Amino acid sequence: xxxxxxxxxxxxxxxxxxxxxxxxxxxxxxxxxxxxxxxxxxxxxxxxxxxxxxxxxxxxxxxxxxxxxxxxxxxxxxxxxxxxxxxxxxxxxxxxxxxxxxxxxxxxxxxxxxxxxxxxxxxxxxxxxxxxxxxxxxxxxxxxxxxxxxxxxxxxxxxxxxxxxxxxxxxxxxxxxxxxxxxxxxxxxxxxxxxxxxxxxxxxxxxxxxxxxxxxxxxxxxxxxxxxxxxxxxxxxxxxxxxxxxxxxxxxxxxxxxxxxxxxxxxxxxxxxxxxxxxxxxxxxxxxxxxxxxxxxxxxxxxxxxxxxxxxxxxxxxxxxxxxxxxxxxxxxxxxxxxxxxxxxxxxxxxxxxxxxxxxxxxxxxxxxxxxxxxxxxxxxxxxxxxxxxxxxxxxxxxxxxxxxxxxxxxxxxxxxxxxxxxxxxxxxxxxxxxxxxxxxxxxxxxxxxxxxxxxxxxxxxxxxxxxxxxxxxxxxxxxxxxxxxxxxxxxxxxxxxxxxxxxxxxxxxxxxxxxxxxxxxxxxxxxxxxxxxxxxxxxxxxxxxxxxxxxxxxxxxxxxxxxxxxxxxxxxxxxxxxxxxxxxxxxxxxxxxxxxxxxxxxxxxxxxxxxxxxxxxxxxxxxxxxxxxxxxxxxxxxxxxxxxxxxxxxxxxxxxxxxxxxxxxxxxxxxxxxxxxxxxxxxxxxxxxxxxxxxxxxxxxxxxxxxxxxxxxxxxxxxxxxxxxxxxxxxxxxxxxxxxxxxxxxxxxxxxxxxxxxxxxxxxxxxxxxxxxxxxxxxxxxxxxxxxxxxxxxxxxxxxxxxxxxxxxxxxxxxxxxxxxxxxxxxxxxxxxxxxxxxxxxxxxxxxxxxxxxxxxxxxxxxxxxxxxxxxxxxxxxxxxxxxxxxxxxxxxxxxxx
Numbered sequence: 001x002x003x004x005x006x007x008x009x010x011x012x013x014x015x016x017x018x019x020x021x022x023x024x025x026x027x028x029x030x031x032x033x034x035x036x037x038x039x040x041x042x043x044x045x046x047x048x049x050x051x052x053x054x055x056x057x058x059x060x061x062x063x064x065x066x067x068x069x070x071x072x073x074x075x076x077x078x079x080x081x082x083x084x085x086x087x088x089x090x091x092x093x094x095x096x097x098x099x100x101x102x103x104x105x106x107x108x109x110x111x112x113x114x115x116x117x118x119x120x121x122x123x124x125x126x127x128x129x130x131x132x133x134x135x136x137x138x139x140x141x142x143x144x145x146x147x148x149x150x151x152x153x154x155x156x157x158x159x160x161x162x163x164x165x166x167x168x169x170x171x172x173x174x175x176x177x178x179x180x181x182x183x184x185x186x187x188x189x190x191x192x193x194x195x196x197x198x199x200x201x202x203x204x205x206x207x208x209x210x211x212x213x214x215x216x217x218x219x220x221x222x223x224x225x226x227x228x229x230x231x232x233x234x235x236x237x238x239x240x241x242x243x244x245x246x247x248x249x250x251x252x253x254x255x256x257x258x259x260x261x262x263x264x265x266x267x268x269x270x271x272x273x274x275x276x277x278x279x280x281x282x283x284x285x286x287x288x289x290x291x292x293x294x295x296x297x298x299x300x301x302x303x304x305x306x307x308x309x310x311x312x313x314x315x316x317x318x319x320x321x322x323x324x325x326x327x328x329x330x331x332x333x334x335x336x337x338x339x340x341x342x343x344x345x346x347x348x349x350x351x352x353x354x355x356x357x358x359x360x361x362x363x364x365x366x367x368x369x370x371x372x373x374x375x376x377x378x379x380x381x382x383x384x385x386x387x388x389x390x391x392x393x394x395x396x397x398x399x400x401x402x403x404x405x406x407x408x409x410x411x412x413x414x415x416x417x418x419x420x421x422x423x424x425x426x427x428x429x430x431x432x433x434x435x436x437x438x439x440x441x442x443x444x445x446x447x448x449x450x451x452x453x454x455x456x457x458x459x460x461x462x463x464x465x466x467x468x469x470x471x472x473x474x475x476x477x478x479x480x481x482x483x484x485x486x487x488x489x490x491x492x493x494x495x496x497x498x499x500x501x502x503x504x505x506x507x508x509x510x511x512x513x514x515x516x517x518x519x520x521x522x523x524x525x526x527x528x529x530x531x532x533x534x535x536x537x538x539x540x541x542x543x544x545x546x547x548x549x550x551x552x553x554x555x556x557x558x559x560x561x562x563x564x565x566x567x568x569x570x571x572x573x574x575x576x577x578x579x580x581x582x583x584x585x586x587x588x589x590x591x592x593x594x595x596x597x598x599x600x601x602x603x604x605x606x607x608x609x610x611x612x613x614x615x616x617x618x619x620x621x622x623x624x625x626x627x628x629x630x631x632x633x634x635x636x637x638x639x640x641x642x643x644x645x646x647x648x649x650x651x652x653x654x655x656x657x658x659x660x661x662x663x664x665x666x667x668x669x670x671x672x673x674x675x676x677x678x679x680x681x682x683x684x685x686x687x688x689x690x691x692x693x694x695x696x697x698x699x700x701x702x703x704x705x706x707x708x709x710x711x712x713x714x715x716x717x718x719x720x721x722x723x724x725x726x727x728x729x730x731x732x733x734x735x736x737x738x739x740x741x742x743x744x745x746x747x748x749x750x751x752x753x754x755x756x757x758x759x760x761x762x763x764x765x766x767x768x769x770x771x772x773x774x775x776x777x778x779x780x781x782x783x784x785x786x787x788x789x790x791x792x793x794x795x796x797x798x799x800x801x802x803x804x805x806x807x808x809x810x811x812x813x814x815x816x817x818x819x820x821x822x823x824x825x826x827x828x829x830x831x832x833x834x835x836x837x838x839x840x841x842x843x844x845x846x847x848x849x850x851x852x853x854x855x856x857x858x859x860x861x862x863x864x865x866x867x868x869x870x871x872x873x874x875x876x877x878x879x880x881x882x883x884x885x886x887x888x889x890x891x892x893x894x895x896x897x898x899x
Contacts (some may be wrong), residue, residue, distance in 0.1 A: 018081075018082075018083050018084070018384075019038045019039075019041055019080070019081070019082060019380060019382065020032065020033060020038070020080065020081035020082075020083075020091065020094040021033065021038045021055060021057075021078065021079070021080050021081070022078070022079055022094070022095075022098060023073055023076050023077070023078045023113060024076060024077045024078075024212055025072055025073075025076060026072070026076065030095075030098070031068065031073070033091060035059060035068065036057035036058065036059040036124060037057065037058045037059065037382070038055055038056070038057055038080075038382070039056050039057065039058050039381065039382040040055075040056035040380070040381045040382065041053060041054070041055055041056075041080065041082075041378065041379075041380045041381075042054045042377075042378065042379050042380075043109070043128075043377065043378040044375075044376075044377045044378075045207075045342060045343040045375065045376050045377075045378075046343055046374065046375045047204050047205075047206055047343045047344050047373075047374045047375070047399050047400075047401075048195075048204040048205055048206075048400065048401065050129060050130055050132060050133050050136075050191075051109075051111070051129070051130055051207065051343075052114075052127060052128070052129055053080065053109060053111070053127070053128040053129075053378070054125065054126075054127055054128075055080070055125070055126040055127070055128060056123070056124075056125060057123075057124040057125070057126060058122055058123060058124075059122055059124065060122060061121060061122060070116040073113045073116050073126075074113050074114075074115070074116060075112055075113060075134075076112065076113050077110065077111075077112060077212040077213070078110065078111055078112060078113050078126075078128050079098060079108055079109070079110045079209075079211055079212055080108065080109045080110075080128065081094045081097060081106055081107070081108055082106070082107045082108075082109075082339040082380060082386070083103070083105055083106040083107065084105060084247055093106070094106070097211060098211045098212070099211070100211060104230065105247075107339040107340050108209045108210070108211065109128070109209050109214075110209045110210060110211065110212055110213055110214045111128040111129050111130045111131065111133075111214050112128070112129060112130070112131050112133070112134070113126060113127075113128065114127045114128065114129040114133060115127040130207060130214045130216070131161075131162050131163070131214055131216075132157075132162055132191065132214075132216055133191075134160060134162075135156075135160060135162070135189060135190035135191035135194070136189050136190075136191045136192075137189075138160075138189065138190055139185075139187055139188055139189045139190065140185050140187075140190065140193075141185065141186060141187055142184075142185045143182050143183065143184050143185075144156075144182065144183040144184075144185070145182045146180060146181070146182065147180065147181075147182075147183060148176060148177050148178070148179060148180050149175070149176040149177075149179065149183075149197055149198070149200060149201050149203075150166050150169050150176045150177055150218075152183045152197065153166075153194055153197070153198065153218065154166065156190055156193065156194060157194075157216070159190075160190065162216060163213050163214070163215045163216065164215065164216040164217075164218065165208070165215055165216070165217050165218070166218050167217065167219070168217060168218060168219020168220065168221050168223065169201075169203065169218055169219060169220060169221075170221065171221075173312060173313070173316050174201065174220065175200065175201045175313065175316065176198075176200075176201035176203060176220065178308075178313075179308055181307070183197060198218070199406070201220055202220050202320050202321075202324065202398065202400045203218055203219065203220045203400065204218075204219060204220065204344070204398075204399055204400040204401075205217060205218045205219070205344075206219075206342070206343055206344025206345070207342075207343075207344070208225075209342075217344070220320075220398070220400065221398075222323065222395060222396065222397070222398055224344065224345060224346040224372045224395055224399075225344075225345050225346070226345060226346060226347070227338075227340050227341050227342055227345035227346065227347045227373065228248075228338070228340050228347060231248060233248075233347070233348045233349065233350035234248055234249060234250050234336060234338060234347055234348070234349060234350065235248055235249045235250070235349075235350050235351070246337060247337055247338045247339065247340070248337075248338060249336065249337055249338070250334050250335070250336050250349065251334070251335040251336060251337060251387070252334045252335045253332060253333065253334030253335075253366075254331075254332070254333045254334055255330070255331070255332050255333075255366070256330070256331045256332075256333070257329060257330050257331075258328065258329055258330070258331070260297075260325050260326075260328060260329045261295075261297050261298065261299035261325055261404065262292065262293065262294065262295020262296060262297040262298055263289070263290050263292045263293060263294045263295050263297075263298045263299070263322070264289065264290040264292075264298070264299050264301060264318045264319075264321045264322045264325065265287070265288075265289050265290075265294075265298050265299070265300050265301070265318065265468075266287070266288040266289070266300075266301040266303070266314045266315070266317040266318035266321065267285055267286070267287055267288075267300070267301065267302050267303070267314065267466070267467050267468060268285070268286045268288075268303050268305060268309040268310075268313055268314045268317065269283050269284070269285045269286075269302070269303070269304050269305070269309070269413055269466040269467070270283065270284040270285075270286070270305055270306075270307070270308070270309040271283055271304055271305065271306055271413060271492070271511065272284075272492075273306060273512075274511070274512035278431055278432075279431040279490075279514070280431065280488070280490055280491050280492065280512055280513055280514050281492050281511055281512040282415065282490065282492055283413050283415060283466045283492055284309070285466045285467070285468070286309050286310055286311045286313065286314040287311060287314055287468075288311060288313075288314030288315035288316070288317055288318035288319075289315075289318055290318045290319060290321070290322035291319075291322075292322060299321065299325070299404060299407075300407065300467065300468075301317055301318065301321055301406075301407045302407050302408045302412070302467045303317065303407070303408060304408055304413060320398060321402070321406075323396075323397050323398035324397065324398045324400055324401075324402035325397070325402055326394070326396060326397035326398075327393045327394070327396075327397025327398055327399050327400075327402065328393070328397070328401075328402040329397070330393055330394050331391060331392070331393055332369075332371045332391075332392045332393065332394075333389070333390065333391045333392070334389070334390065335387060335388060335389050335390070336387075336388050336390060337386055337387060337388075338388070339378065339380070339386055339388070341373055341376050341388055341390055342373065342376060343373050343374060343375060343376055344372070344373065344399070345372070345373055346370055346371060346372040346373070346392075346395050347370070347371060347373070347392075348368060348369065348370045348371075349366050349367060349368065349369050349370075349371075350367070350368070351364075351367045369394075370394075370395050371392035371393060371394060371395065372392055372393060372394075372395045372399055373390050373391070373392045374391050374392060374393060374399050375390060375391040376388055376389070376390040376391075377389050377390075410496060410497070411494050411495060411496040411508065412465050412466065412467050412494075412495045412496075413465075413466040413492060413493075413494060413495075413511070414463035414464060414465050414466060414477070414492070414493050414494075414495045414507075415463060415464050415466065415490065415491070415492055415493075416440075416461050416462070416463055416486075416487055416488065416489050416490060416491045416492075416493060417462050417463060417464050417474050417489060418440050418462065418489055419440055419442050419462050431514055432542070432558075433544055433554060433557075433558050434488060434514065434515045435552075435554055436517070436552075438488045438489050438490075438515070439486055439487075439488055439489070439515070439516075439517035440461060440462070440486075440489055441459060441460075441461065441486050441517065441519055442459075442460055442461060442462060442476055443457055443458065443459060443460075444458050444460060444476050444478070445457060445458065446458050446478075446504070458478045458479075459478070459479050459486070459519050460476055460477050460478040460479050460486075460506075460507070461476070461477065461479075461486055461487070461507070462474045462475065462476050462477075463475065463476075463477050463493060463495060463507070465495070477493075477495055477505055477506060477507055478498075478504055478505065478506045478507070479506065479507055479519070480498070480506045480507055480508050480509075481498070481506075483507065484518060484519065484520050484525050485516035485517055485518055485519065485525075486516065486517050486519055487507075487510045487513040487515075487516060488513060488514065488515045488516075488517075491510060491511070491512070491513040491514075492510070492511040492512065493507045493509070493510050493511065494507070494508050494509045494510075494511065495507055495508070496508040523548075540565070540571050540572060541571075541572045541573075541574070542561050542562070542565050542572070542573050542574070543561070543572075543573075543574040543575070544557045544558065544561060544574070544575045544576075545574070545575065545576040545577065545578075546577050546578065547577060547578030550577045550578055552577075557575040557577070560575050561573045561574065561575045590619075
């Protein structure tokens with residue numbers, strides 16, 4: 001017998017580690033080891049991230065067997081079991097564990113089937129991920145209104161059926177609970193949305209595995225669960241014997257301590273919105289510091305919020321950041337044979353040694369120390385080999401990943417201050433109207449010695465950063481390249497680095513301002529807009545406008561505008577100082593349409609100026625007014641001059657009620673009209689009363705070269721005139737007068753009356769039903785020069801009474817024909833002294849008198865001078881007083897005259 005083909009063997013018995021797996025199908029059935037054997041398992045877990053396990057499966061293909069499709073597995077719950085066989089587990093125990101029974105020592109990992117692959121015949125690869133991984137496959141555009149951060153996470157998870165727990169988010173000052181607002185998922189995946197917002201409150205998550213369920217645990221506290229509740233401590237033992245595996249040892253380790261920031265100074269800045277107050281939006285900063293010494297490497301945390309903020313929240317931020325720094329300061333890494341190690345869970349180190357191992361004690365400083373796991377990777381194969389590697393840190397810190405980048409970077413909110421620093425914002429009462437002094441432009445040079453343009457005279461303002469509140473020193477900041485204006489003192493601005501290679505700090509934008517000051521070299525800006533637009537505005541306005549060179553009195557202007565608006569009558573009130581000019585033209589020039597307007601309502605206008613000038617050239621003008629009442633007052637203190645040149649004018653007026661006209665001329669009133677042809681017609685249905693009071697001279701001259709025709713039809717006429725001296729001169733070529741008077745009563749009382757007429761030819765026809773004339777004349781001088789006179793009088797009854805103190809009558813008649821037909825004539829003449837001179841060329845005097853009574857009482861006539869150029873009268877008679885009382889005239893019959 002050959003001795004070559006032999007060897008000595010050691011019997012191992014059962015494999016060191018047993019793997020189980022099972023997938024629950026939609027039908028409720030399980031697929032597991034009885035179909036595909038799990039031969040290898042690799043997995044990675046990390047706090048605040050998705051775990052992943054890769055399963056290598058083996059199985060035999062049988063054409064007569066049932067068909068299992070990948071679609072039936074994808075997305076279905078899967079659970080993996082890892083257990084050391086020395087604990088006495090069997091496949092039935094795994095099934096019992098899946099049914100809910102508790103088996104000590106068996107470690108479960110659950111998730112969903114994320115992918116399935118097949119390789120060479122009988123070889124398959126399955127990837128298990130957490131249920132939370134499904135949220136990487138969907139996104140959305142959605143607002144979650146009025147929720148705390150914790151509640152919005154819960155709402156998203158419920159939407160996708162994810163099992164979760166918020167037991168680690170507690171505390172009255174926890175920002176995940178205190179801040180309630182709207183949250184916006186703007187196209188990102190649901191998981192990215194959750195991961196983004198949980199960073200706001202420094203929340204991390206890990207998993208708690210149960211049969212068929214991987215529950216997501218959210219927390220931002222340092223209360224970590226134990227990875228090995230029954231035996232929380234792990235021993236460090238290095239085995240010199242192969243294939244000796246124990247589940248309570250750390251096979252190797254590496255402890256490292258890092259240099260970190262020395263302290264934390266947190267600033268929370270509340271940025272006010274423009275719509276929150278009438279004044280400019282401002283900022284309010286709140287401070288918090290960690291309880292560690294500031295040191296030389298402080299970490300400044302800067303957060304900007306639109307609401308909330310307090311010193312308490314800033315302090316909570318500083319403390320939380322310090323806990324995260326503490327967690328990142330140390331790292332305990334190594335390897336272990338315990339499959340129970342899991343990210344987010346803690347364990348302790350022990351220095352006990354196994355009975356069968358050579359003593360190799362751990363570092364005494366690590367004995368009894370506790371660490372919380374942040375990462376762990378698993379490797380296990382069917383041959384029973386299990387090993388993991390892990391990273392851990394001290395549990396006093398917060399295992400949410402720390403990043404010094406987790407602060408607002410790239411820009412800072414700042415407040416514009418005056419150049420002396422410490423300048424305050426515009427007071428609450430000044431926000432409506434700014435004085436120019438609220439803008440403070442400051443210049444500073446930027447130099448480049450190697451450049452032809454070596455100096456830039458940069459324009460900017462002084463600002464105070466909000467990152468350290470009032471402790472920040474004011475500094476000068478340049479305006480951005482696109483800016484032509486500076487904001488007022490007190491305005492909030494955003495300070496960033498220039499968007500070029502210069503790295504200059506500059507004001508990139510203005511959060512909100514109520515005013516600007518142009519800082520261009522000319523002091524002007526330009527704006528051109530091409531395109532049509534619609535504009536709608538609802539609301540009132542108050543505006544004040546001063547010119548570039550105006551002498552400004554802002555308080556007076558404010559008072560005028562405010563008083564007008566406060567009256568409640570006006571939608572808009574404005575003040576403008578300085579002249580303005582405008583020019584407008586129609587598209588077609590003079591013939592085109594320039595403007596058209598309509599207005600409803602009352603208008604009031606006041607204008608004060610040294611001169612008002614207006615010029616218009618209009619081909620056709622049309623004006624129509626309908627007024628209930630109109631009142632016009634005009635006071636011209638010096639001279640009023642008006643010229644009108646009109647081709648043809650036509651005026652129509654209808655006055656439904658009384659019309660009154662009053663004119664007082666203290667100086668000379670002169671009117672001159674040159675008219676081609678005039679036609680005037682007046683119909684007065686009621687009384688017509690005219691009163692004139694002329695304290696000086698009144699001169700009226702009419703020259704009619706053609707025919708003057710005047711017709712008056714009156715029911716009753718009453719005329720009264722009182723004059724100290726009356727002088728009337730008429731030179732008429734031909735006059736025709738026709739009067740039809742029902743009843744006429746005329747009374748004249750004259751001190752001196754002088755009448756001179758030079759008439760070429762006159763025709764007079766009077767038809768009087770009844771005429772009563774009473775004349776009381778102190779002195780009467782009458783001189784008539786008539787070339788030819790034809791007078792026809794037909795009088796039904798005539799009573800003529802003349803009382804003349806003195807009368808001088810001179811008639812020079814070339815040819816006179818006088819025909820008198822009198823029915824009854826009574827004439828009484830009482831003449832004290834009478835001188836009568838008649839010089840006649842030819843005189844025919846025919847009198848037919850049936851009855852005539854004539855009474856004449858005459859005194860002594862005064863003096864009559866006849867001069868070549870006219871008639872001159874001089875008289876100084878005694879006072880004559882005539883009184884007529886109780887005169888009654890009745891018309892008893894009528895006379896019909898047929899011509």
